[in-house]
Amino acid sequence: MRCGIVIQQNMVGRNASLPKHHWIEYRIGVNLGDVIIEADDIYGDGVNIATRLEGIAEPGEVYISGGIYEQIKHKLVCGYESLGDRKVKNITDPVRVYRVLPDAAAYSRTRKRRETLLISLLSLALLVIAGGALWYLLGQPSIRVADRAPAPSQTQPNPAATQAVPPPQTAPPAAPATQQAAPNVQPVAPTAPQAVPKQEPAVPGQPAEPKSGVASAPVSPATPGAPRASAVREPEMLPLRGGTFVMGSNDEASEKPVHQVTIKPFAISKYPTTVREWNECAAAKACTFTAAGKDDAPVTNVSWSDARQFVGWLAAATQKPYRLPSEAEWEYAARGGTQSKYWWGDQLQPGMANCKNCADVATAEQPVKVGSFKPNPFGLYDMGGGIDQWVEDCWHKTYQGAPSDGSPWGAGDCSSHVIRSGSWRNDATYVRPASRNSYDTNVRYPTHGFRVALSP
Amino acid sequence: MKFIRLVMLSAALTLLSFAAQAQGKPAGKDAVLYFVWPQNGTTIKGGFWCRFGLRNMGVTHAGDDFQNSGHHHLLIDVNEPLNPNEEIPSDKSHLHFGAGQTEARIELPPGKHTLQLVLGDAKHYPFNPPVVSEKITITIK
Numbered sequence: 217m218r219c220g221i222v223i224q225q226n227m228v229g230r231n232a233s234l235p236k237h238h239w240i241e242y243r244i245g246v247n248l249g250d251v252i253i254e255a256d257d258i259y260g261d262g263v264n265i266a267t268r269l270e271g272i273a274e275p276g277e278v279y280i281s282g283g284i285y286e287q288i289k290h291k292l293v294c295g296y297e298s299l300g301d302r303k304v305k306n307i308t309d310p311v312r313v314y315r316v317l318p319d320a321a322a323y324s325r326t327r328k329r330r331e332t333l334l335i336s337l338l339s340l341a342l343l344v345i346a347g348g349a350l351w352y353l354l355g356q357p358s359i360r361v362a363d364r365a366p367a368p369s370q371t372q373p374n375p376a377a378t379q380a381v382p383p384p385q386t387a388p389p390a391a392p393a394t395q396q397a398a399p400n401v402q403p404v405a406p407t408a409p410q411a412v413p414k415q416e417p418a419v420p421g422q423p424a425e426p427k428s429g430v431a432s433a434p435v436s437p438a439t440p441g442a443p444r445a446s447a448v449r450e451p452e453m454l455p456l457r458g459g460t461f462v463m464g465s466n467d468e469a470s471e472k473p474v475h476q477v478t479i480k481p482f483a484i485s486k487y488p489t490t491v492r493e494w495n496e497c498a499a500a501k502a503c504t505f506t507a508a509g510k511d512d513a514p515v516t517n518v519s520w521s522d523a524r525q526f527v528g529w530l531a532a533a534t535q536k537p538y539r540l541p542s543e544a545e546w547e548y549a550a551r552g553g554t555q556s557k558y559w560w561g562d563q564l565q566p567g568m569a570n571c572k573n574c575a576d577v578a579t580a581e582q583p584v585k586v587g588s589f590k591p592n593p594f595g596l597y598d599m600g601g602g603i604d605q606w607v608e609d610c611w612h613k614t615y616q617g618a619p620s621d622g623s624p625w626g627a628g629d630c631s632s633h634v635i636r637s638g639s640w641r642n643d644a645t646y647v648r649p650a651s652r653n654s655y656d657t658n659v660r661y662p663t664h665g666f667r668v669a670l671s672p
Numbered sequence: 673m674k675f676i677r678l679v680m681l682s683a684a685l686t687l688l689s690f691a692a693q694a695q696g697k698p699a700g701k702d703a704v705l706y707f708v709w710p711q712n713g714t715t716i717k718g719g720f721w722c723r724f725g726l727r728n729m730g731v732t733h734a735g736d737d738f739q740n741s742g743h744h745h746l747l748i749d750v751n752e753p754l755n756p757n758e759e760i761p762s763d764k765s766h767l768h769f770g771a772g773q774t775e776a777r778i779e780l781p782p783g784k785h786t787l788q789l790v791l792g793d794a795k796h797y798p799f800n801p802p803v804v805s806e807k808i809t810i811t812i813k
Contacts, residue, residue: 604762642761657771658733658771661734661768661770662795
């Protein structure tokens with residue numbers, strides 16, 4: 217069965233570099249039973265059931281029978297999903313079938329699917345109960361609510377309910393309800409100093425007072441907010457469509473296993489963050505040091521924590537969800553839709569990236585300004601070579617158990633984080649989009665920089 | 673092979689003689705950098721904890737500019753001589769321990785490997801003169 221898993225994983229690796237109509241996908245069934253071996257054929261119950269299992273398996277999956285499962289469930293550490301008893305052709309008794317989940321990702325996917333199913337069923341049940349209860353409550357005590365309506369303090373908790381189910385309740389306390397709707401808006405406006413009038417609508421006959429407060433509240437924070445956002449120079453962002461790609465390579469142990477990842481749409485900066493961009497953060501006292509160097513050179517000597525500080529400031533100043541890219545997003549962007557060793561092919565070419573012994577700028581002052589080399593097929597510059605780039609993920613020695621949804625991989629050794637791209641001081645093997653390395657989270661090094669991402 | 677080694681050695685020695693003009697901070701008096709484990713010639717099965725020893729100087733974070741202290745770097749299978757005028761490189765054969773670590777879990781493919789420790793200052797430059805350990809050879813089974 218381990219053989220089956222290995223075959224399937226290798227096929228994923230093989231198919232990765234091919235268009236879909238050239239893919240070869242196996243279905244594998246494994247069973248334990250009597251096998252009759254003859255010179256030119258094998259047959260018997262054992263083979264027949266295995267064949268049937270193979271028949272019901274999904275392409276790329278390994279299905280095993282109950283007999284196999286009983287033998288190996290505690291020996292081979294991977295997940296199994298029970299598919300129950302299946303009646304198969306020409307076999308008298310139904311066969312218990314298990315689907316093999318070779319890695320933690322597949323296991324958690326299945327678990328998540330089950331959890332979501334359970335949760336949605338549960339929430340459906342809860343909704344039905346809640347609906348029933350509401351109907352019961354609202355159907356009967358509408359008379360009682362009408363009794364209570366004159367007491368103003370009691371109407372305070374009503375607005376939430378009136379929003380959910382308007383018809384029966386709005387009718388009796390019509391006058392206070394309209395007043396309450398207005399102050400309800402207030403918590404949304406940040407730093408509204410007029411939070412005090414909250415209690416006032418309880419006293420009827422003073423509608424003008426809270427209304428004027430509400431009118432002024434949204435205006436005052438908006439006016440200083442708008443020019444502040446435009447003052448910050450935003451990095452040039454390139455929106456990327458999501459998609460599925462094959463992450464990793466077989467070149468280094470840390471890049472294995474090769475696995476499929478699905479990326480959601482996001483935007484990534486066209487260039488690494490520059491000294492000019494960094495120093496705006498430093499000027500705003502949000503970043504701890506002022507970077508030296510030319511304005512359009514990438515900022516260097518930043519730790520992961522420094523990079524996080526910058527994106528935190530950028531997100532707050534622009535009110536947009538700026539962040540560091542995840543490791544998967546970085547590789548997806550760096551590959552630019554290619555599956556070759558480098559984004560331009562399998563051979564090193566001079567002038568494509570800023571790395572040791574592979575660029576003509578060896579004598580130039582380093583790091584050279586951003587965008588000095590050719591962009592990759594996505595139009596992104598310096599995705600490989602130039603400066604090392606921090607990503608959001610904590611360091612893991614291999615991709616064993618890595619998420620397949622493109623999200624950053626948090627758990628693990630978070631005293632160090634992942635760096636990508638390789639720098640001008642690393643050789644060509646570090647320029648490969650699959651190449652990955654790590655460095656201490658809080659330590660600065662002169663070749664380390666970063667680029668930013670933006671959630672849609 | 674022997675010739676290449678001799679060339680390497682002489683290159684290393686010439687570089688060391690230039691170390692007088694190095695960027696690095698002055699090394700502590702009688703500073704000794706050494707491997708607590710493994711020792712030269714050890715044969716090890718699988719991964720191991722490599723433990724770094726330092727006498728007459730202190731270990732601190734990278735970036736902390738304290739007198740007479742630095743942080744560890746482990747050089748694995750590195751044959752190029754150390755350049756005292758450049759930061760200690762950071763790649764898969766130059767491991768940095770800028771958080772002040774004094775040990776590390778190392779996993780290497782089977783075969784012979786060399787290990788050497790280099791102490792770096794706050795800015796990752798070697799000290800002047802460089803504080804380096806003996807270059808040891810270990811075998812992974």
